[in-house]
Amino acid sequence: MIYVAILGHGVVGSGVAEVLRKNRDSIAHKAGEEIRIKRILDLREFPDLPYAELFTKDFQDILKDPDIRIVVETMGGLHPAYDFVKSCLLAGKSVVTSNKELVAAKGDELLEIAKENNLNFLFEASVGGGIPILRPIDQCLAANEVYEIAGILNGTTNFMLSKMIEDGMSFEDALALAQKLGYAERNPAADVEGHDACRKICILASLAFGKHVYPEQIHTEGIAHISSEDVKYAAASHRVIKLIGRAVKRGDGHLYGIVAPMMINQSSLLADVRDVFNGIMVRGDAIGDVMFYGQGAGKLPTASAVVADVIDEVKHLKARKYLFWERGSEDYVVDYTEGQTAVFVRLKAADKQAAKNQIQSALGQVEYLTYPEAPEDEVAFITQKLPEKELDAALQSFQGAEVASRIRLADL
Amino acid sequence: MIYVAILGHGVVGSGVAEVLRKNRDSIAHKAGEEIRIKRILDLREFPDLPYAELFTKDFQDILKDPDIRIVVETMGGLHPAYDFVKSCLLAGKSVVTSNKELVAAKGDELLEIAKENNLNFLFEASVGGGIPILRPIDQCLAANEVYEIAGILNGTTNFMLSKMIEDGMSFEDALALAQKLGYAERNPAADVEGHDACRKICILASLAFGKHVYPEQIHTEGIAHISSEDVKYAAASHRVIKLIGRAVKRGDGHLYGIVAPMMINQSSLLADVRDVFNGIMVRGDAIGDVMFYGQGAGKLPTASAVVADVIDEVKHLKARKYLFWERGSEDYVVDYTEGQTAVFVRLKAADKQAAKNQIQSALGQVEYLTYPEAPEDEVAFITQKLPEKELDAALQSFQGAEVASRIRLADL
Numbered sequence: 001m002i003y004v005a006i007l008g009h010g011v012v013g014s015g016v017a018e019v020l021r022k023n024r025d026s027i028a029h030k031a032g033e034e035i036r037i038k039r040i041l042d043l044r045e046f047p048d049l050p051y052a053e054l055f056t057k058d059f060q061d062i063l064k065d066p067d068i069r070i071v072v073e074t075m076g077g078l079h080p081a082y083d084f085v086k087s088c089l090l091a092g093k094s095v096v097t098s099n100k101e102l103v104a105a106k107g108d109e110l111l112e113i114a115k116e117n118n119l120n121f122l123f124e125a126s127v128g129g130g131i132p133i134l135r136p137i138d139q140c141l142a143a144n145e146v147y148e149i150a151g152i153l154n155g156t157t158n159f160m161l162s163k164m165i166e167d168g169m170s171f172e173d174a175l176a177l178a179q180k181l182g183y184a185e186r187n188p189a190a191d192v193e194g195h196d197a198c199r200k201i202c203i204l205a206s207l208a209f210g211k212h213v214y215p216e217q218i219h220t221e222g223i224a225h226i227s228s229e230d231v232k233y234a235a236a237s238h239r240v241i242k243l244i245g246r247a248v249k250r251g252d253g254h255l256y257g258i259v260a261p262m263m264i265n266q267s268s269l270l271a272d273v274r275d276v277f278n279g280i281m282v283r284g285d286a287i288g289d290v291m292f293y294g295q296g297a298g299k300l301p302t303a304s305a306v307v308a309d310v311i312d313e314v315k316h317l318k319a320r321k322y323l324f325w326e327r328g329s330e331d332y333v334v335d336y337t338e339g340q341t342a343v344f345v346r347l348k349a350a351d352k353q354a355a356k357n358q359i360q361s362a363l364g365q366v367e368y369l370t371y372p373e374a375p376e377d378e379v380a381f382i383t384q385k386l387p388e389k390e391l392d393a394a395l396q397s398f399q400g401a402e403v404a405s406r407i408r409l410a411d412l
Numbered sequence: 413m414i415y416v417a418i419l420g421h422g423v424v425g426s427g428v429a430e431v432l433r434k435n436r437d438s439i440a441h442k443a444g445e446e447i448r449i450k451r452i453l454d455l456r457e458f459p460d461l462p463y464a465e466l467f468t469k470d471f472q473d474i475l476k477d478p479d480i481r482i483v484v485e486t487m488g489g490l491h492p493a494y495d496f497v498k499s500c501l502l503a504g505k506s507v508v509t510s511n512k513e514l515v516a517a518k519g520d521e522l523l524e525i526a527k528e529n530n531l532n533f534l535f536e537a538s539v540g541g542g543i544p545i546l547r548p549i550d551q552c553l554a555a556n557e558v559y560e561i562a563g564i565l566n567g568t569t570n571f572m573l574s575k576m577i578e579d580g581m582s583f584e585d586a587l588a589l590a591q592k593l594g595y596a597e598r599n600p601a602a603d604v605e606g607h608d609a610c611r612k613i614c615i616l617a618s619l620a621f622g623k624h625v626y627p628e629q630i631h632t633e634g635i636a637h638i639s640s641e642d643v644k645y646a647a648a649s650h651r652v653i654k655l656i657g658r659a660v661k662r663g664d665g666h667l668y669g670i671v672a673p674m675m676i677n678q679s680s681l682l683a684d685v686r687d688v689f690n691g692i693m694v695r696g697d698a699i700g701d702v703m704f705y706g707q708g709a710g711k712l713p714t715a716s717a718v719v720a721d722v723i724d725e726v727k728h729l730k731a732r733k734y735l736f737w738e739r740g741s742e743d744y745v746v747d748y749t750e751g752q753t754a755v756f757v758r759l760k761a762a763d764k765q766a767a768k769n770q771i772q773s774a775l776g777q778v779e780y781l782t783y784p785e786a787p788e789d790e791v792a793f794i795t796q797k798l799p800e801k802e803l804d805a806a807l808q809s810f811q812g813a814e815v816a817s818r819i820r821l822a823d824l
Contacts, residue, residue: 019555019698030554130556130699132548139547142442143431143719269705272684286431286716287542290706293681294699304698307555319731 002031002314003038005062007084008075009046009055012098012125015303016072017051020310027307031314038068063087070313072306073097082106089113089121094317096309098125098302104199108212108327120321122309127153127200128278130301131294137208137282138323144284146208150246150412151280152273153200155296156183156191157223157243161261162274164231165240171226183276193222194243194259201245204280205257209249212328213257218247219336221260229346230405233380236371239263240271244410254334262410263344263382270412281412337388342409344369347379349401355379358401362394382409414443414726415450417474419496420487421458421467424510424537427715428484429463432722439719443726450480475499482725484718485509494518501525501533506729508721510537510714516611520624520739532733534721539565539612540690542713543706549620549694550735556696558620562658562824563692564685565612567708568595568603569635569655573673574686576643577652583638595688605634606655606671613657616692617669621661624740625669630659631748633672642758642817645792648783651675652683656822666746674822675756675794682824693824749800754821756781759791761813767791770813774806794821 004020006013020027020037028034039062040054059080062068071088073095075081081102085095090113097103103110103126114121124134137146152158159181160174169177175192178184190196198220205213223243234241242264247257264271269291273279278296283289295301312321349355356379359366366381374380379401383391395403416432418425432439432449440446451474452466471492474480483500485507487493493514497507502525509515515522515535526533536546549558564570571593572586581589587604590596602608610632617625635655646653654676659669676683681703685691690708695701707713724733761767768791771778778793786792791813795803807815 023555023557026557027555131702132544132551135551136544136548139544139720139724142723143435143439144542144716145435145438267684269681269684272681284716286712288707288710288713290543290704292702292704294702298700300698301700304555304696308551311554312551 001034001036002069002317003036003067004070004072004310005039005041005065005068006037007041007062007071007073007081009040009042009044010074010076011299012302012306013040013072013074015299016074016306019300019303019307021051027311031311033314035310035314038065059084063091068093069317070094070096070310072310073099073102074306075099076101078102078105085110086113089117089119092117092119094120094313096306096313097123098306099123100126100196100199100203104202104215107203107206108325111324115320115324118320120313120316122313122321122323123203124309125302125305127203128280128292128294129296129298130305131278131280131292131296133204133280133292134207136292137204144286146249146282146284148246148248148283149201149204149208149280150244150410152242152270152278153197153245153280153296154191154243155276155278156188157197158273158278159183159276161223161226161241161243164226164228165235168228170228171224192224194220197243197245198259201247201257201259205247205255206325207323208247208282209255210325211332212325213247213255213333214328217328217333218257218259223261225405226261226407227405229375229378230344230407232371232374233344233346233369234263237369237382238266240266241407242270244412246410250334255332256334256336256339258336258339260408262408264410264412268412337392340385340387341391342383342385343391344382344405344407344409345380345395345403346405347398347401348377348404349379350377351400352379355398355401358398362397378404413446413448414481415448415479416482416484416722417451417453417480418449418484418486419453419474419493420485421452421454421456422486422488423711424714424718425452425484425486427711428486428718431712431715431719433463439723443723445726447722447726450477471496475503480505481729482506482508482722484722485511485514486718487511488513490514490517497522498525501529501531504529504531506532506725508718508725509535510718511535512538512608512611512615516614516627519615519618520737523736527732527736530732532725532728534725534733534735535615536721537714537717539615540692540704540706541708541710542717543690543692543704543708545616545692545704546619548704549616556698558661558694558696560658560660560695561613561616561620561692562656562822564654564682564690565609565657565692565708566603566655567688567690568600569609570685570690571595571688573635573638573653573655576638576640577647580640582640583636604636606632609655609657610671613659613669613671617659617667618737619735620659620694621667622737623744624737625659625667625745626740629740629745630669630671635673637817638673638819639817641787641790642756642819644783644786645756645758645781646675649781649794650678652678653819654682654685656824658822662746667744668746668748668751670748670751672820674820676822676824680824749804752797752799754795754797755803756794756817756819756821757792757807757815758817759810759813760789760816761791762789763812764791767810767813770810774809790816
């Protein structure tokens with residue numbers, strides 16, 4: 001019999017309790033031991049639940065209980081989750097978390113403490129919800145040099161972009177619908193501004209390349225400035241706009257990372273990742289392109305990933321899993337402006353011929369785009385692949401033309 | 413230092429030797445031990461290789477060598493691979509194989525021997541080449557009841573169907589191209605007749621549902637009868653034809669399995685799995701739909717999956733992995749004709765109105781399909797979902813009309 005505790009009885013935490021209780025027998029069979037919840041930490045009360053007697057408001061009831069070998073953290077947010085998880089590891093308890101903010105900010109430190117204490121710290125559910133992604137990267141690609149990870153990592157923004165692409169909705173209407181359906185929070189900043197995707201690409205890059213990448217090191221742009229016009233120009237050139245998180249290990253050992261809306265070809269598999277789904281592409285030297293696809297969020301998918309980690313920790317109570325990465329460093333991630341990219345540009349210009357002359361002289365060959373009923377005062381085009389700095393300088397040099405949109409292209 | 417031996421120095425075996433030698437340091441780091449090849453079994457001689465001295469033609473040199481802890485089997489075929497692998501396990505050596513024919517036919521028996529001897533028998537590379545799929549099913553979905561697995565499991569036939577769909581090629585031309593490019597063997601029966609896909613769905617179903625499914629229990633149809641006309645009717649109804657392997661755990665505990673060309677909606681993610689790629693969809697109660705995508709074959713992707721298994725066995729030389737399933741039974745898999753399906757039917761009929769009258773009375777409501785330049789003497793339609801037996805009886809009852817095609821639909 002192995003006793004676990006759950007910190008936080010919100011969407012994911014209550015899902016974990018539900019899965020552990022409902023599938024008790026099959027889980028015991030898979031883990032080789034019965035797993036029982038001993039305590040649940042929450043400031044709220046749930047008197048009507050059949051397991052109401054398990055709740056406590058005092059974290060010490062869990063920390064000081066030597067019977068509890070594994071702690072599941074599903075509170076979210078950095079504090080107090082960080083302090084609680086750290087205390088548990090220092091007290092000799094293995095930890096499972098679904099908290100991407102925690103892992104993205106403090107993963108290296110917590111993995112180090114876990115290693116020093118011969119414990120496990122697992123977090124499969126922190127990226128891609130129920131999609132198995134961290135374990136496959138860690139284990140199955142062991143014989144393979146991964147050099148790039150790129151994907152659609154946030155279901156809410158992907159739902160919104162899908163509505164804009166397929167139903168011609170505006171950004172505002174798509175956001176309102178996402179909120180109505182419960183996909184977006186009332187304060188949607190973490191999703192819409194790209195911070196959620198940023199945390200996930202940080203975790204993926206840290207694991208794949210063995211060194212921590214902190215969220216503040218990754219240039220992050222959201223989708224709030226994407227307009228219906230951008231979507232239509234993209235469609236006219238057989239492309240779609242997706243919010244992409246991307247990390248590339250460069251030949252010089254440094255990391256290039258970015259989160260931003262990007263135009264990708266309709267024939268790309270990622271273009272077909274619609275609605276609230278996630279798709280994560282892993283590129284390796286031996287393996288080529290591998291993609292993982294599924295629901296990136298949701299109570300039960302996420303809870304099932306958490307419980308799978310719990311089962312794995314029960315099976316590895318003595319032998320540690322090898323999941324680990326080292327501390328990050330300031331000079332590890334290169335400035336995103338050092339990257340090269342092609343971009344889609346939409347210019348507002350009264351004199352379109354004058355604008356085209358400037359484009360030609362500043363950027364050389366470009367591919368002009370249009371669509372039926374495109375605004376009369378616009379020139380839209382796709383540049384060649386150029387250093388971002390050069391692109392910015394060229395765009396800033398234009399006279400009598402205003403840059404209404406600037407969206408990177410990605411070859412995915 | 414852990415010594416391994418490789419049985420067979422063909423495409424995969426030589427890839428394994430290459431990966432183990434080229435990435436020796438990073439593999440030692442990941443495995444926690446240096447891994448060195450001690451012997452390679454092959455009847456041919458390779459005097460020019462830098463590791464020519466490792467070759468032997470005598471299996472006993474490997475079997476009797478107590479230094480060799482792990483044996484990699486990449487010979488393919490059932491014999492002598494089965495006898496060699498069994499002997500190795502009985503002699504206390506863990507085994508890794510990429511041999512789907514072996515695992516599909518004898519997996520239950522070999523897993524049992526491995527378990528009795530506290531050894532590991534791993535075979536990630538036997539399905540989906542380098543795509544991580546068996547481990548995610550076994551581990552990450554531990555808290556999840558998987559009820560269906562379906563996918564594109566054979567790259568060669570998927571390449572051929574892609575050429576027929578996208579370039580309008582005939583079956584014969586597509587096969588000739590696949591042979592020219594080295595994707596198809598000179599004797600392409602194992603691919604084209606569906607046997608390769610059948611072995612893979614057997615392995616997936618055995619693992620996911622815990623009980624062995626033998627290839628002869630799965631009704632298997634190939635793609636040789638698929639015509640350009642079928643492809644065009646499919647396109648006209650926004651569908652594509654793919655060779656699908658499918659296994660469903662029924663509520664009564666029995667298994668329904670089939671390998672056959674099926675029409676699926678263009679909007680399905682599996683429809684976008686093109687060329688030699690594989691895509692495997694796993695459906696679970698908590699997790700929803702999850703898909704794994706990548707190159708299903710090829711020297712280095714497959715070798716990297718084999719080496720990842722070797723690393724895992726080195727890490728688990730003492731503690732067994734839990735991968736296991738029980739023996740199959742005759743009554744476990746239901747007859748495929750007990751399944752229900754909608755089908756696409758193409759009828760050759762001189763009197764089309766008479767044919768339609770018969771269709772109406774035998775099958776009720778159907779959806780008629782056509783396309784510009786469809787043959788004059790054809791009636792094509794899609795039925796409702798009906799028991800296969802009923803469908804067959806209805807189709808056989810037609811007078812003055814000949815069934816030219818009959819292709820199942822799948823809701824994937």
